[in-house]
Amino acid sequence: MNYTLKNVPERTIKPRQYGFTMAMDKGLSIREAEDFISICGDYVDIVKFGWATSYVTPNLKEKIKVYHDAGIPVYFGGTLFEAFITRGQFDDYRKVLDKYDLQYAEVSDGSIELDHDKKCDYIHKLSEQVTVLSEVGSKDEEKIIPPYQWIKLMQEELDAGAWKVIGEARESGNVGLFRSTGEVRSGLVQEILTKIPFEKIIWEAPQKAQQVWFIKLLGSNVNLGNIAPNEIIPLETIRLGLRGDTFNHFLSLQNNL
Amino acid sequence: MNYTLKNVPERTIKPRQYGFTMAMDKGLSIREAEDFISICGDYVDIVKFGWATSYVTPNLKEKIKVYHDAGIPVYFGGTLFEAFITRGQFDDYRKVLDKYDLQYAEVSDGSIELDHDKKCDYIHKLSEQVTVLSEVGSKDEEKIIPPYQWIKLMQEELDAGAWKVIGEARESGNVGLFRSTGEVRSGLVQEILTKIPFEKIIWEAPQKAQQVWFIKLLGSNVNLGNIAPNEIIPLETIRLGLRGDTFNHFLSLQNNL
């Protein structure tokens, strides 16, 4: 850090198993990706190329190399997996992962109907090729999955070989873990945490109020995802109690020690 | 495209007469414009320098050249035309177009009262110098133009020499074609389409839900405008049914073939 402040919460360092930040790149240029890394490289653990943006991104190989050279893994959003699956092109998907040297992949069913045994089978198969992040939750705001079901799905996906499970929120933060207003489904989150270890979950939390909510509940080192590139530095200050939103939260924790 | 997916909707290619994307640059630097082109060059058909931002933009000539060298035409927002007209400086405006080597210009009356014959006269005169885009709709959310009137205005402006007509929405998407909440005035749009050919219209649709609405109604190759630079790649995936919002829409179209 640039100067010394006493009693700042401790953060995990890379390679992080928790305290993890996943950023969403939805179309940065090569130079913008370089800029992003220059400022946020220490704080970003993995970058998702949102949904199927990789399909239309020019110089894709070169762009991935920029992240990989900086030690930041890249993976393609789950919607791309679904686009291949729904077209019966799973083998083609596996080739795409190889072609682009990807070490991570997401398995999701946010836009398609997929029998859960079949989803777990895909997780299992892909986990022999790459590290798998699997996502639970629908992109359809009308489809409400009850908490016990979230837990069952998450547990089965971890058992099938997923490295971590992601709680769905989309880029906007208004489905899955959240109500359409962006409000956290707090009962859902709390119930999930009774069964699934917190370090195995990445919570998609694109809105500041959502990030603040998770950090207040679970501490500086909660895993958060779908963070916009220009919100990584702000998020880091929220994790450290150095923005108004968590300033007093962390100070009072210190004072109660 | 970077890999092969079956049954992806076909997109028109440049130079496009429809399937057209107009981006709004409201103050990118030269290097940001270069970055933008490097990632979105194939998907952007024309760039508008929003309203009168060109007045205060440094290195304006050089910036225009960056776009022109990439084969992307630039035009100045209609508010600039109105600023000249309302000051009795039409001839000065024509000189500005020449000075900056512009091949396109917008004629609008979103902020001023302008007799429609006079507006059409400006369109006619300017169409001898450049390709004219004319815009219908007020920037004042209180001024509601009824559908039959939109149709009449659009038709007369096309007759006067406009290459395409633009439906007003502003950068924010909450006037003209849309209610102040951003909701589409769907009856208006549908009625316009009974009379004006869809390839002659550019719908300003800055919000994602608005883009999705038009793409579901009119297909991948609808003309859309006022797209922010960092939303061009996302828009392209929506056009292709590769984002959650249109994923099932295009799949079910395929299945019904």
Add this chain to the structure above:
Amino acid sequence: MNYTLKNVPERTIKPRQYGFTMAMDKGLSIREAEDFISICGDYVDIVKFGWATSYVTPNLKEKIKVYHDAGIPVYFGGTLFEAFITRGQFDDYRKVLDKYDLQYAEVSDGSIELDHDKKCDYIHKLSEQVTVLSEVGSKDEEKIIPPYQWIKLMQEELDAGAWKVIGEARESGNVGLFRSTGEVRSGLVQEILTKIPFEKIIWEAPQKAQQVWFIKLLGSNVNLGNIAPNEIIPLETIRLGLRGDTFNHFLSLQNNL
């Protein structure tokens, strides 16, 4: 300006005592800061590194130098001052200002309870080292300070040595000067202006509607702050009556002369 328009409101030029724009940098990279300066250098009078983002910003010294070389002073957000004060590290804070060659500093109490005499004492002490901007208003939307109290606080802080006083709004524009909806507390602003000279106040006004409101009330050359980097060019056009929002406001002023 790039071309001549008649009857455009006059703007002050650098170094400005009023008509002042304060931009908020919450994590630009070095190259992004260069880009920002290349397009907005003439329009930005001072840059705030938002709250305590400076703590986690890599290459901080180099980044500050980029702004300083362009003649644009940098200061660290008031939350950083508060983070040092609340930890009893005021002397360390003074050393940080020296270490980073800062000529400006902010004194605030948006997140902490600070006796006002003590706050004024900090302003007084720091004003011997740097130029002080002091901020009035809480970051807590529940804490409403009545107008006569705002005036008293502002006056005492100016008397203690503050160069200008800032009206709090946060990055989002929904506390302090504004209701949680973003609506201006107009009675508050008007009452403040009966006692404090308008050139001594910087109004944080991140939202466009807020900027428009202040410009309509106080003219092109009102001091505004917390402007996002990509909103500087748009703001400049609003100040000049060259965007729809103030287009007719300034024209009718002209016509009434």
